[in-house]
Amino acid sequence: MRAAVVTRFGGPEVIEIQDLPAPAPGAGEALIDVELTDLIFVETAIREGAHGGFFDVTPPYVPGNSFGGVVRAVGEGVGADWIGKTVVGRTASFGAHAEQVVAPAENLQELPAGLALETAVAVAGDGITALMLEELVPALAGRKVLVTAAAGGMGVLLVQLAHRAGAQVIGAARGRAKLDLVKAQGADVVVDYAEPGWDKQVLEATDGHGPDVVFEGAGGALGATAFEIVADGGWFSAHGAASGGFAPYDEAEAERRGITVKGIVDLRADTTSTTVTTAQVLDRAARGDVAPVIDRVFPLDQLADAHRAMTGRQLVGKALIRIQ
Known part of the structure; x- marks a missing residue:
């Protein structure tokens, strides 16, 4: 073969x-x-x-x-x-x-009947992680939510989930084509993090408060900046490493500011406390709740x-x- x-x-x-x-x-x-x-x-x-x-x-x-x-x-x-x-x-x-x-x-x-194989394969892996995060995160209705790497496979799903949950969604990505995609998936505000001062744009979009929830899929320096602007008492997932490593953060600062942080260990099948199954992901895809x-x-x-x-x-x- x-x-x-x-x-x-x-x-x-x-x-x-x-x-x-x-x-x-x-x-x-x-x-x-x-x-x-x-x-x-x-x-x-x-x-x-x-x-x-x-x-x-x-x-x-x-x-x-x-x-x-x-x-x-x-x-x-x-x-x-x-x-x-x-x-x-x-x-x-x-x-x-x-x-x-x-x-x-x-x-x-x-x-499942009626679900194309391309759609199923595209959603199965990212969908598991996205629904794990959906299960772990506090209720999103009325919250200000930042999604980084928002035009990636999982970022798209997280934008969709946060939008459907009633959050104000800020999608951060790189370049006009990606920002247009993120906007089409339900983001209320889009920010290009290739531009200097993108974090200030996020703060402006949250009235200086900072996002209540950050789904951080970029990692590296971008992830570190996203951690700096998450609101005190907020929730932060360091699940992506597209910049070469997961978002670095100071555990002592997170504790001092009351920030709940979820990392890759919280999303591994052998260590997670979530109960998400592939069957659930495919069912949600068949219903259109998540669309890769x-x-x-x-x-x-x-x-x-x-x-x-x-x-x-x-x-x-x-x-x-x-x-x-």
Whole structure:
């Protein structure tokens, strides 16, 4: 089978398309013919060798986690009725950017009637995190909410959720095309954080008070600035690292100012207190509560180009990878 392989840590050029032996499902697993996979920013950082404390991977490895496709075979303990079903799911670790993949059957969800596979794959991964944040955050009605990296795959969903919850939404992104997208998703105010003084624009939009809630998906210096302007007694999620690292903040200052901070550990499946399931995400997508915006679908042969487009901030919304 054909698969993308990260041959060593480095730039997009380390990704090669290789022929690998087809996997076989073990006990509790299913074998899936993959049609589409998701691509998220953190995968580009992992490819470069970052986030080793969170993701245990050593090259060579097949990247990718979330996928959509058709179940070809099942292992011991998995019902044969799965065979032939169109599903979305996630691997136990990596391996999704390949023509076939094995995954725990418990990680699979049958595609709901009427929901396109592209939509399901685009929303499944980001949607889990977005709905986790929705479950963790205090009630948003009447609150002033800042979403950074608001034109990214998850940022779009968070803008939609905050808008539907009755918040005043401020979306921060880079460039007119992205700001227009964020505005179309329900943001009341949009701010270009490529411009100096963007934080002052946020403060002006909140009457000098600062946002009550910050969904921080940019990380780095942008995330640090967002933390500086969150209102005392506010709520802050440091869940994104698109700038190379999660938003740095002073725990003592957060305590002094009464700010509740949620980090990546609060959003990992093995540590979170939330109860969000893929089935819930797909149901919300089928009802239109969350609607991913897909910018481009790259063929598997162009996975390296997809990484370049993502790190070059060229995408407005999601990128997917078509495997076959």
